[in-house]
Amino acid sequence: MQNEVENFNVEAVNSGLKKKRPSLYAARKKIFPKRAYGSFRRLKWIIMAVTLSIYYLTPWLRWDRGSFAPDQAVLVDLANRRFYFFFIEIWPQEFYYVAGLLIMAGLGLFLITSVAGRVWCGYTCPQTVWVDLFLVVERFFEGDRNQRMALDKAPWTLSKIWKRVAKHSTWLVIAILTGGAWIFYFADAPTLLGQLVHFDAPSVAYSTIGILTATTYIFGGLMREQVCTYMCPWPRIQAAMLDENSLVVTYNDWRGEPRSRHQKKAIAQGLPVGDCVDCKACVAVCPMGIDIRQGQQLECITCALCIDACNGVMERVGRDRGLISYATLSDYNANMARAKDAEGHIVPSKVRDATGKLRDGFVHFRWREMVRLRTLIYLGIWLLIGLLMVASLATRDRLGAAVAHDRNPLYVRLSDGSIRNGYTLKISNMVTVPRDFSVSISGLTGATLELPGVVMRDDRSVVLRAEPDRVLTQRVLVIAPTEALAEPRHEFTFVISDVNGGERTTIDAVFEAPEDVAR
Ligand code: SF4
Numbered sequence: 001m002q003n004e005v006e007n008f009n010v011e012a013v014n015s016g017l018k019k020k021r022p023s024l025y026a027a028r029k030k031i032f033p034k035r036a037y038g039s040f041r042r043l044k045w046i047i048m049a050v051t052l053s054i055y056y057l058t059p060w061l062r063w064d065r066g067s068f069a070p071d072q073a074v075l076v077d078l079a080n081r082r083f084y085f086f087f088i089e090i091w092p093q094e095f096y097y098v099a100g101l102l103i104m105a106g107l108g109l110f111l112i113t114s115v116a117g118r119v120w121c122g123y124t125c126p127q128t129v130w131v132d133l134f135l136v137v138e139r140f141f142e143g144d145r146n147q148r149m150a151l152d153k154a155p156w157t158l159s160k161i162w163k164r165v166a167k168h169s170t171w172l173v174i175a176i177l178t179g180g181a182w183i184f185y186f187a188d189a190p191t192l193l194g195q196l197v198h199f200d201a202p203s204v205a206y207s208t209i210g211i212l213t214a215t216t217y218i219f220g221g222l223m224r225e226q227v228c229t230y231m232c233p234w235p236r237i238q239a240a241m242l243d244e245n246s247l248v249v250t251y252n253d254w255r256g257e258p259r260s261r262h263q264k265k266a267i268a269q270g271l272p273v274g275d276c277v278d279c280k281a282c283v284a285v286c287p288m289g290i291d292i293r294q295g296q297q298l299e300c301i302t303c304a305l306c307i308d309a310c311n312g313v314m315e316r317v318g319r320d321r322g323l324i325s326y327a328t329l330s331d332y333n334a335n336m337a338r339a340k341d342a343e344g345h346i347v348p349s350k351v352r353d354a355t356g357k358l359r360d361g362f363v364h365f366r367w368r369e370m371v372r373l374r375t376l377i378y379l380g381i382w383l384l385i386g387l388l389m390v391a392s393l394a395t396r397d398r399l400g401a402a403v404a405h406d407r408n409p410l411y412v413r414l415s416d417g418s419i420r421n422g423y424t425l426k427i428s429n430m431v432t433v434p435r436d437f438s439v440s441i442s443g444l445t446g447a448t449l450e451l452p453g454v455v456m457r458d459d460r461s462v463v464l465r466a467e468p469d470r471v472l473t474q475r476v477l478v479i480a481p482t483e484a485l486a487e488p489r490h491e492f493t494f495v496i497s498d499v500n501g502g503e504r505t506t507i508d509a510v511f512e513a514p515e516d517v518a519r
């Protein structure tokens, strides 16, 4: 039956075997991944479509914040130092929310890795997604693995030149669109697009597009797996996060070995044979150029394409799927112990019955393996930070204030003997509508406020208008009669409140007077 299976003449470019492992300084060997078919490949197509759509389309989403704030749903407004994310607006002093999100992202990565290994790398990492996209283009113009290998070796004909030019041009267009999409997160996208088209956008926009175009083209088109293997620190870090219960892509050699390309002949000769027909389909589809049958390797990004390839082969030879599968080390060890004889050799008859079906008792993936102390701790901390952030966002102040005392002079003695101090008051109106704030002082008996051009009300407060989403800077003078000043330093409080009810805040300040004020 196995002659229905296509055999591939392929060697693992990045061999996991110590004696075959290439030197770090060896020239790169090209990898020509074959297209895979199966459920993991379909899942990867879906994730690719979703992640690319999010990246390219998000800057074009609109979100109505009224006439005083930008209507771009997600915007990093560097000029005005704001970050807009749909209904959330983050001011610079609230950057801890971004830090919280980064901590959550890190913890989420720890959680996912401890559950399912490098799935981030295999499914959602931008490097993986863009390499996948670039491979789609490559296959479109040059064909699948065999055609691409033949084209690579072929002399330079018009046909080869056309295919190469078309491929690289399309890669460049994707790279430019990728760089272009990035800058739309930092300015109003439709306006910036118009400026780019008319060549009157800021030079930093063109240089950013240029840099991101180059990195996308080089990383996604030319360097591909080398970025993951040599440049990314994550493969090294993730090893510390895996344990014997983490799911990793595993070649189940307890049922695959001894492998044989000529199983019928081997069986006729009375030789033991495992499920692996040594077709190397798993190696041919691997974008990292490794042979998973050599065991877990640093290069493996857990993309599961080898699972799809091998499942297809197993179906064709009438065996159970899952010769390569997501499996935990503890399950693998249990299965291996069950498949071996007393001398430690794998015995196929202990694995399969006479009909070729897997015997009962072998362990397969169970969802409850994901629930263990370590993952629960990660999940608990992740949820706790998330809930704290949501609660904090829901209850945060939208009014901020700060005051700075004049450094020189610290005080002025007026002609009537009273003492005057000067301050710079800053009121942050953190909503997108104008607001009137009353400013008063407490804790300084008999003191009055004096603001250039502002009338004091009967209750000794003044009203200031703060523009929407802006910081109001106001010079404030505080005048106190000497009889109220028993000490050269007096602590008092500025009270700022929204005149239409709602928010109120206070800021402590110090009133300075001459040393002889108490005499
Ligand atoms: S593991 Fe599966 S795909 Fe790989 S060589 Fe063996 S049978 Fe073929």
Ligand code: SF4
Binding pocket: 249, 282, 285, 286, 287, 288, 289, 290, 291, 292, 299, 300, 301, 302, 303, 304, 305, 306, 307
């Ligand atoms: S060995 Fe399998 S899971 Fe690992 S990178 Fe290659 S195809 Fe992906």
